[in-house]
Amino acid sequence: MGRWVPGARGRLQRVAFELFAERGFEQTTVAEIAARAGLTERTFFRHFADKREVLFAGQDELTAQVVGALAAAPAELSALDAAAIAVEASTEVLGDRPDGPRARQTVIDAHPELRERELIKMEGLVAAIADGLRDRGVPAGAAALAASSAVAVFRMGFERWITAEDGAMLDACIRQALVELRQVAAAP
Amino acid sequence: MGRWVPGARGRLQRVAFELFAERGFEQTTVAEIAARAGLTERTFFRHFADKREVLFAGQDELTAQVVGALAAAPAELSALDAAAIAVEASTEVLGDRPDGPRARQTVIDAHPELRERELIKMEGLVAAIADGLRDRGVPAGAAALAASSAVAVFRMGFERWITAEDGAMLDACIRQALVELRQVAAAP
DNA sequence: GCACTCGATGTCAGACACTGACATCACTAG
DNA sequence: CTAGTGATGTCAGTGTCTGACATCGAGTGC
Known part of the structure; x- marks a missing residue:
């Protein structure tokens, strides 16, 4: 098993969608998405150019x-x-x-x-x-x-x-x- | 004569357009636009909902x-x-x-x-x-x-x-x- | 087995967009 | 003269996004 759990990108997409649907887009911070996916904010922005892009992959x-x-x-x-x-x-x-x-x-x-x-x-x-x-x-x-x-x-x-x-x-x-x-x- | 120079909104639009044309949109900060118009950043956001909106008035x-x-x-x-x-x-x-x-x-x-x-x-x-x-x-x-x-x-x-x-x-x-x-x- | 590179991630500092709360001050209605 | 109004200023704070550098496991060549 690797140092990190694979599938980071997919996890971020799934978690982001869940949170956007629950609380709304503006009420969700990138830091929250990343944390729930077991990652950091910086990693989110390595996979997606900005906060919106995660929904349009x-x-x-x-x-x-x-x-x-x-x-x-x-x-x-x-x-x-x-x-x-x-x-x-x-x-x-x-x-x-x-x-x-x-x-x-x-x-x-x-x-x-x-x-x-x-x-x-x-x-x-x-x-x-x-x-x-x-x-x-x-x-x-x-x-x-x-x-x-x-x-x-x-x-x-x-x-x-x-x-x-x-x-x-x-x-x-x-x-x-x-x-x-x-x-x-x-x-x- | 009033306490402030009238036409703030128009001045912001004109200055913003000039700066965007000269340096590009991202290379221009709202603070710079406001300063060149003789105003503050906060006032810019009272006239326009966000930085882009100044071009679409x-x-x-x-x-x-x-x-x-x-x-x-x-x-x-x-x-x-x-x-x-x-x-x-x-x-x-x-x-x-x-x-x-x-x-x-x-x-x-x-x-x-x-x-x-x-x-x-x-x-x-x-x-x-x-x-x-x-x-x-x-x-x-x-x-x-x-x-x-x-x-x-x-x-x-x-x-x-x-x-x-x-x-x-x-x-x-x-x-x-x-x-x-x-x-x-x-x-x- | 060892050194070496590579790729995904973490850490940290910082610029900038944008917001809320409160202060200021000329002007105006009464 | 006084109270109120409206555009602006001041200040503190949150959140997005970026650059630079560090870390560490996995593969690769020897």
């Missing part, structure tokens, strides 16, 4: 999944369809049950500082999708708008998924939101 | 302008058209010359913390537009998507406006972006 994985799905999408699809298929692939990361994501979203929505971080992560997803679309030959302007639209569709689908009472699947919610977006954008 | 005005334009838009317009007309009204606040907004955007884009704040302000604009659309009788889902699309269109139009070399007007850039969005969203 999975974001890179989601982005990678979406970008991979975009690259694998059939070439003949329109920009928006390809981007929509890509964000649907988020189901691979988020799973079937909305319980976990819902609990996490509840914590985020309760604290503006965390909402800010979530928004910039979403903006990173938009940029990654736009990059992928340009790689498919989509012009820059259309790529940016399609990526932005796809993420808006994802966000609406995600929100319905975690609030739905009928157990709807995430990909179905996303597809439904895409249909609505096209209706909204249809020329008058 | 005009946002409320822009949101109010957009919401007002939305309420005044013809009732027969589609949700997206009404929202697009509303964001075009931002010209009333932003003016004709892109120089100022461009300089401000340069500072913001250089610092992730400021980008976060900008994003949550944009999200506030989305929410305000969605509210206004619901007041017009637009269903919640369509309102959210139309608001989100309109702000995406505004952002693309704004970016082209401040980077354009041909002196294009902001409202024209926004209208052009709206056309592109409709092309992107058109059913395949």
Whole structure:
């Protein structure tokens, strides 16, 4: 057995989430998180750039999944369809049950500082999708708008998924939101 | 003449912008801003909730302008058209010359913390537009998507406006972006 | 087995953002 | 003239985040 207990990063994430859910984000200090994880404050900041980041560690994985799905999408699809298929692939990361994501979203929505971080992560997803679309030959302007639209569709689908009472699947919610977006954008 | 020089708030904004542009956001302390404005750190925080907010004081005005334009838009317009007309009204606040907004955007884009704040302000604009659309009788889902699309269109139009070399007007850039969005969203 | 490096952590000091409580002082209403 | 108001100053304190250096177990080469 090593000098220290392995899995420090995961422990910090789990403990931080518990404390944020119990007391709220601002009422929890980094020192408390670290102590309950059997570590020091300094070690927390070696694993996470700041106090908020501990809640968003999975974001890179989601982005990678979406970008991979975009690259694998059939070439003949329109920009928006390809981007929509890509964000649907988020189901691979988020799973079937909305319980976990819902609990996490509840914590985020309760604290503006965390909402800010979530928004910039979403903006990173938009940029990654736009990059992928340009790689498919989509012009820059259309790529940016399609990526932005796809993420808006994802966000609406995600929100319905975690609030739905009928157990709807995430990909179905996303597809439904895409249909609505096209209706909204249809020329008058 | 009063005990203190009037215009403290405006002085803080101007000085803060200068220092952020010269040295960067992180290399500037609130104490320095306050000192150069002839005030104390404590007074800075009486005028602005935090260090970033000093750059975003005009946002409320822009949101109010957009919401007002939305309420005044013809009732027969589609949700997206009404929202697009509303964001075009931002010209009333932003003016004709892109120089100022461009300089401000340069500072913001250089610092992730400021980008976060900008994003949550944009999200506030989305929410305000969605509210206004619901007041017009637009269903919640369509309102959210139309608001989100309109702000995406505004952002693309704004970016082209401040980077354009041909002196294009902001409202024209926004209208052009709206056309592109409709092309992107058109059913395949 | 020994020296040596490496990686994760601990320790410590400090800068800076932000807050609460209380003091000051010109101005103003009565 | 006096009491009250509002913007500011002063001060002490908490919490986030960083840099520099120390520690110690585990692997590595010899």
